[in-house]
Amino acid sequence: MNNYKKIASTLGSAALTLALFGNVQAADPVKVGLLLPYTGTYAALGEAITNGMKMAIEQQGGQLGGRAVEYVSVDSEANPGKAVPNMQKLVDGAKVDVVVGPVHSGVGMGAVKVARDSGVPLIIPNAGFNAATGPLCAPNIFRTSFTSWQTAYPMGQVAADKGYKNIVTVAWRYGFGTESVEGFKEGFEKAGGTVSKEIYVPFPDVEFQSQLTEIAALKPDAVFVFFAGGGAAKFVQDYAAAGLQGKIPLLGSGFLTEGTLAAQGQAAEGVLTTLHYADSLDTEQNRSFRDAYRQQFGKEADIYAVQGFDTGLLLAQSLQQVAGNTEDRNAWIAAMSQAHIASPRGDWSFSKAHNPVQNVYLREVRDGANQVASIAATALADPAPGCKLQ
């Protein structure tokens, strides 16, 4: 009798807790914080990531693990000096359940700092600084994009296979630039090539005439460059205007020809780049993703939209698995690290350091589009030196 009563009361209170808990969970939306640039040079990237992510969540029924979604966005202004207070605004101010961001690596350093201290899950949808999934890696930090190394290393083998022996590199002198050049150099030297000169341009200068003169005088077998955005548009145009197009092959990390092809026009024809995505990937997932994106936003999807989309898929999939319970962070984090994402870029999953293990494609610009030439590296994992999670 006594026992029976005990069990009944335990069951009763359990049911009560469950009901209360369930109620709270159903009433409270999942709060997703967005730390992305909405003004300034990187605004287009922030917009594309946001669009892609929201589209993915809408396609999954507009809910995460059965709960409604509330977005709280903070304009990062791509300003590392404000990264920590902006991140705190989301974590301590809005009490978000997860932060998605940022685009810029310097801001990423600040965001990772707060994420490590607070334990709030951080999903990086772009910023490729190696350290985030290297020495600074943490259980609650995930990246759905790439490392600088990942997008440049495979080009080394490609260049060697093309028979190039001697290559000159040109890049902006900042984290993303130097890390990309180092990645390429590692790959190229491993394959037997030599980087005869590394030229760096002060960031974010866009006057390249003297570097182009130097390249013309050095006459290397090919040139590997890292630029992005306005600088990428301008470099490729200047390279062609200097008459180097077609004479000295231009290779690059894929950002050289992302979002800039319309601006580069004819000048980009024949440029070879490596990246974990290409607009023209001929898969069912990619086609339907691009159609849906075009329909919804009236413009073409780009790599940033894909990374945002995958972030949305990751959130939906992992929260589905833990039935929308964001309170039990460990379970949620475990669900995220097990995720398999059927992405427009091809299927991928996380490495132990929480960076995508993914295909990197060799793309060639033809008729104003990045056409996939081959897979430069299959299921490539970042070596993540210094990460204690592996």
Place this chain on the structure above:
Amino acid sequence: MRPLPRTIRYLLLALTLLLAAFPLFGESLSGEQHSYHLQQLTHIMILAIVALSLDLLVGVTGMVSLAQAAFFGIAGYSLVLFAPEFEAVNFWLALALCLAVSAAAALLMGLLIIRTSGIFFIMATIAFSQMLYYLFHDSAFAGGSDGIYLFLKPEVAIAGVQLLDLENPRSLFYLVLGSLVLLYLLLRTCLRAPFGRVLLGIKHNEERVRSMGYNPLFYKLAAFVIAGTIAGYAGMLSATQYGFVSPGQVSWQLSAHALVMVILGGMGSLFGPILGAFAFEGLHQLFAGLTPHWELPMGLVVIAMVLLLPRGIAGLLLQLCSARKAKPADDAALSTAVAVNKETSV
């Protein structure tokens, strides 16, 4: 510099007390967001210290400098580079180092550029700040463009007894608030002393100061070093709060924002720039929360404030005080408090 009208003194005192009471009672006001508001206020007060230091140059002495971020940043970097990775650094040692480095940097820069004036002085401060910016941005020793972490906050202890736990946001808040109030009072006292009168004189008429037997260059250099050291102190506090420094902290844009705070708040009043820092950051937060196109309302408000408040927030407050009482005595207080601006602008 004459004493402020009583109303303003009471207003400032009340605002300070409200701020000081925030950590104790703020929780019932802002609930869950309390800890965030605490961080945010600490952040704004640190910027207010920078604005205050800049006012000593811009508003008092008439030297428009865009180098405050250089001293702010170099002190922050000094703290991070000096601190061991797995051990809390001794606060007093770090303090001595940061102040010494920023003072030395200000002295060196000042010696080289103090002979220039007006716009040439502004550009000279930009030149040296930009060189420092590229030094941190382009070389690997301090984390390069991505910045570098401070893993543990400095330990404030005397003879092994911990006085303040800076890991606790509330302690840091009071340290920053106390610093702000003390520095404000210190600068006010300083300006009432002969030293301050010479500085004010330099803004009015540098030739006259010279003819009275003072060497204006020496006083300008002293003001530059004091302001640089104070900005350095703020930089150390900021690096402590965030545990992260990046080249952004050394950029001329940060200096420009400090200048905007000074002008917005009211140059030469010392309390104005502090209010300017709160207004600038407050408006930014407000509009950024409303729309992704926050720059539009923010810009419009700044433009409206320039047109409607010729002497900034401080000027408005002083004017309100004198209008309410409409006594000649207060007019005198107003005119001295903002005389500096009038004289140079006509």
Place this chain on the structure above:
Amino acid sequence: MDFSTVLIQTMNGLQYGLLLFLIASGLTLIFGIMQIINLAHGALYMVGAYLAFWLTALTGNLFLAILLGLPLAALLGVLIERFLMQALYRRDHLDQVLMTFGMILVIDSLRSIAWGNDVHSVAIPALLEGSIQLTETLEYPVYRLFISAVCGLIALAMYGVLQRTRLGIVIRGGASNREMVQGLGINIRVIYSLVFAAGTALTAFAGMIAAPVSSVYPGMGNQILIIAFVVVVIGGLGSIRGAFLAALLVGLTATWGAVLVPEYAGMAIYLLMAVVLLFKPRGLFA
């Protein structure tokens, strides 16, 4: 490094210098002559580039776009001067800093609303599309030579108007002594509007004509702001000749800095400015 490379790099430096003069030309009027510290200079340059992009897309021709864009930019200049700057002439110079800071925010926001945040380019007019063979591997685009020529013409025109005409004398007089010029029975307000409008139009023109080689993107104005001030200040305020020579000097320093000491290339022009101000505290040609 062989002799021809030295020659080409020097030419690159001079050509970059001419481009810098173009970028700074509007600022020499607004800042150098009128002594208004115009932080919105970069934003107006960006407006010019976006006007070129927008109007070229509409008309299909850059020159038509410039023809349409110039009056628009001048009108913008008049409006800004009349409604925003005029109230500030009798106030502290720093109020202008705050005003133009507010303008940056407004202009950037309107740009984002009107034209979005993508990277664009403007096609080089067919007439100027070719290039000249310099060495076996290196060519030089004709359009860059065209820009250089335009810069030279602008410098000559500005010099001629300001130094050799009655209007120029009045303008230079008005900048240094408002009351005196007014005493001569000249409407100084009209002169100020005129100069500000001309400065804005020149700045936007620089943005338009450089658009085909600079690309058009958000944030492009921030990059040129400081360097434009550097050029004007090194040259010495109010001196067209000074700004011109300073621009060439900065161009050469940046180019040769990148070649000889690439590790410190970012600092090169600031080092140049610091050294100049150290020995000539009022600029080279004041």
